[in-house]
């Protein structure tokens with residue numbers, strides 16, 4: 001992006017020099033073209049400033065999203081026994097939530113009387129699973 005800004009700045013400088021030189025030239029067509037070139041460069045500079053502002057805005061939004069998710073995880077999940085796990089053995093994640101809503105919901109251990117329904121339960125859909133963590 002800095003290269004583009006530098007190029008436009010250089011083009012504007014060249015156009016200014018041409019304008020200075022054109023004072024000694026009486027060709028109307030040359031002066032009209034030079035005026036058009038100056039307008040185009042000014043428009044380009046404004047458009048670039050707009051793009052840079054939007055780019056900065058999008059970078060801020062992306063950083064916010066990444067931060068809110070603790071970094072975007074792209075590690076694939078594999079189904080083993082009763083639930084999904086990452087290759088690094090992170091999990092278990094609820095198979096129902098992952099397969100129906102593509103959500104990675106970590107299963108919690110079930111203790112006490114509810115353990116007759118299963119060893120783990122999804123805190124989101126409340127599905128019980130009969131597998132040990």
Ligand SMILES: [Zn+2]
Pocket residue numbers: 094095096097098105122123124125126127
């Ligand atoms: Zn679930």
